[in-house]
Amino acid sequence: MLLSKTQTSTATSWIEKVRYHKNKGTHFKFPVNPHFRYTAFLFVFLSLWFLLQVFWFPSTKTHPLPKTQYPTTTVSAISTASYEVHINHKTTKKSSSPKCNGRVSVYVYNLPAEFNLDLLDGCSHLNVYTNMCPHVANSGLGQPLDNMDLSSSDSNPWFATHQFIAEMIFHARVENHPCRTWDPAKANLFYVPFYGGLHVSSKFREQNHTIRDALAVRLINYLHDQPTWRKRYGKDHFIALGRTSWDFIRTDGGPDFGANCLLNLPSVKNMSVLTVERNPWHGSNQHGIPYPSYFHPSTSDQMLTWQRMMRQSNRPYLFSFIGAPRKGVDKAAIRDEMIKQCMESTRCQLLKCNGGNPKCYNPSDILTVMRESQFCLQAPGDSFTRRSTFDSILSGCIPVFFSRHTAYTQYAWFLPGEASKYSVYMDEQGDESKRIEEKLLKISKEEVEKMRTTVIDMIPRLTYAHPNASSSDLGFKDVVDVALEALAQHVRNKIQQDDLEIAESRY
Numbered sequence: 001m002l003l004s005k006t007q008t009s010t011a012t013s014w015i016e017k018v019r020y021h022k023n024k025g026t027h028f029k030f031p032v033n034p035h036f037r038y039t040a041f042l043f044v045f046l047s048l049w050f051l052l053q054v055f056w057f058p059s060t061k062t063h064p065l066p067k068t069q070y071p072t073t074t075v076s077a078i079s080t081a082s083y084e085v086h087i088n089h090k091t092t093k094k095s096s097s098p099k100c101n102g103r104v105s106v107y108v109y110n111l112p113a114e115f116n117l118d119l120l121d122g123c124s125h126l127n128v129y130t131n132m133c134p135h136v137a138n139s140g141l142g143q144p145l146d147n148m149d150l151s152s153s154d155s156n157p158w159f160a161t162h163q164f165i166a167e168m169i170f171h172a173r174v175e176n177h178p179c180r181t182w183d184p185a186k187a188n189l190f191y192v193p194f195y196g197g198l199h200v201s202s203k204f205r206e207q208n209h210t211i212r213d214a215l216a217v218r219l220i221n222y223l224h225d226q227p228t229w230r231k232r233y234g235k236d237h238f239i240a241l242g243r244t245s246w247d248f249i250r251t252d253g254g255p256d257f258g259a260n261c262l263l264n265l266p267s268v269k270n271m272s273v274l275t276v277e278r279n280p281w282h283g284s285n286q287h288g289i290p291y292p293s294y295f296h297p298s299t300s301d302q303m304l305t306w307q308r309m310m311r312q313s314n315r316p317y318l319f320s321f322i323g324a325p326r327k328g329v330d331k332a333a334i335r336d337e338m339i340k341q342c343m344e345s346t347r348c349q350l351l352k353c354n355g356g357n358p359k360c361y362n363p364s365d366i367l368t369v370m371r372e373s374q375f376c377l378q379a380p381g382d383s384f385t386r387r388s389t390f391d392s393i394l395s396g397c398i399p400v401f402f403s404r405h406t407a408y409t410q411y412a413w414f415l416p417g418e419a420s421k422y423s424v425y426m427d428e429q430g431d432e433s434k435r436i437e438e439k440l441l442k443i444s445k446e447e448v449e450k451m452r453t454t455v456i457d458m459i460p461r462l463t464y465a466h467p468n469a470s471s472s473d474l475g476f477k478d479v480v481d482v483a484l485e486a487l488a489q490h491v492r493n494k495i496q497q498d499d500l501e502i503a504e505s506r507y
């Protein structure tokens with residue numbers, strides 16, 4: 001335990017250091033609109049590419065020009081998604097089953113079991129802090145929750161899902177996905193279902209780095225032997241990790257807080273990495289995916305019913321905070337500040353999580369606080385991101401962020417480009433965060449209504465649907481659908497760019 005404590009505190013103080021150093025660093029400046037540069041880059045790149053298509057390969061028809069780009073169209077993508085849900089709802093039984101849209105064709109590697117399923121046999125040792133056995137049950141959804149709303153419907157959509165288990169749910173969903181192909185020649189995406197997060201958390205206390213890294217190194221050796229890898233040097237390959245990228249980026253001579261070196265392996269840099277928290281500065285091949293919450297519906301009916309309930313939910317509290325004060329100077333500052341402000345306000349509901357308060361581990365208690373609140377404060381915890389952001393959105397509670405890296409720089413595939421449409425931002429160091437209530441009271445009722453509507457419309461794409469859901473009943477795009485589509489687009493762009501460079505170098 002002693003060891004683990006030192007390791008955690010080193011880890012967090014290191015992340016804190018990175019964070020504050022980077023915040024002050026000269027390299028790191030947010031433009032007025034953080035997406036502007038990216039959009040501008042895409043525009044220039046696509047224009048060049050288009051010209052090249054027209055003048056260089058006039059007869060090429062195999063790669064249709066992508067109609068939409070991220071992140072500028074995310075908003076319309078969301079409204080389209082919710083529109084589709086409504087359509088499907090009205091015509092539920094008759095509607096043609098949503099099949100694969102043709103832009104995604106994903107091949108799933110049948111890895112040797114040591115990289116995934118065999119790890120589950122030792123589930124009691126998978127995490128140095130907790131017994132993971134109850135959490136890896138039901139393909140990673142965990143234990144079913146009773147006494148929740150909607151739990152009386154055909155299949156109970158509620159589970160006590162662990163926050164760091166996304167990789168298992170993702171795997172189970174892709175295995176059942178309508179866009180899965182068994183023919184590598186037809187695939188445009190290659191999924192490597194490695195349970196890297198579960199594995200790394202079982203080795204946090206392993207002192208010998210060779211042993212700690214061994215499985216990751218074996219995985220790469222395995223991939224290098226596959227003809228499917230060699231075709232594109234892994235550029236069309238991806239892994240999904242249920243833990244933050246900080247757990248996989250140990251460097252030689254850097255601080256050791258239990259991480260392995262997975263994301264620093266050269267081959268992994270050629271791949272795309274989906275993770276619940278990307279490194280905002282050195283993570284160009286890392287893409288944020290949501291933390292799993294507790295709701296895993298199998299049908300669009302369950303989703304629509306829940307969304308309707310959240311729209312109608314009575315929200316007597318202006319804001320709420322769920323969390324514990326943290327030890328360590330930097331963190332204590334903002335968290336203690338929130339707890340203090342919340343206690344001083346009659347409009348705030350506080351769920352204080354020190355001393356192992358059991359309510360903080362009870363999904364039903366957490367969701368109850370959130371669905372009674374209009375705004376939910378999201379203080380950074382041990383790292384920038386929090387599972388709580390997704391619990392909050394699921395509850396129709398508008399998230400309030402204090403760091404840009406809690407969501408805006410993380411989940412570009414999933415969130416509307418314009419942050420003010422669905423969230424409130426108060427700089428952690430700034431004055432506003434000293435007067436949270438005052439700032440929130442200034443937002444008009446109509447504005448709050450509009451934001452909440454946006455938040456509730458976002459729920460489907462931030463939800464991990466039940467892996468056994470039949471695609472004809474689901475009728476909405478969940479995390480995995482959105483991720484696969486965005487990834488396929490990303491890989492297409494990457495490969496086109498490579499081909500362009502090769503063509504240019506020939507010339």
Ligand SMILES: *[C@@H]1O[C@H](CO)[C@@H](O)[C@H](O)[C@H]1NC(C)=O
Pocket residue numbers: 138139141467468
């Ligand atoms: C999905 O279905 C399979 C086959 O019926 C079953 O074994 C498995 O437990 C189901 N998964 C979940 C999460 O319910």
Ligand SMILES: *[C@@H]1O[C@H](CO)[C@@H](O)[C@H](O)[C@H]1NC(C)=O
Pocket residue numbers: 208209210211
């Ligand atoms: C770490 O483990 C490897 C493989 O078992 C071994 O060869 C090496 O000597 C160990 N290193 C240390 C410092 O103990």
Ligand SMILES: *[C@@H]1O[C@H](CO)[C@@H](O)[C@H](O)[C@H]1NC(C)=O
Pocket residue numbers: 232233234266267270498
């Ligand atoms: C990564 O991709 C490049 C081609 O873009 C290739 O030259 C390089 O060898 C690849 N790296 C590894 C480790 O496979």
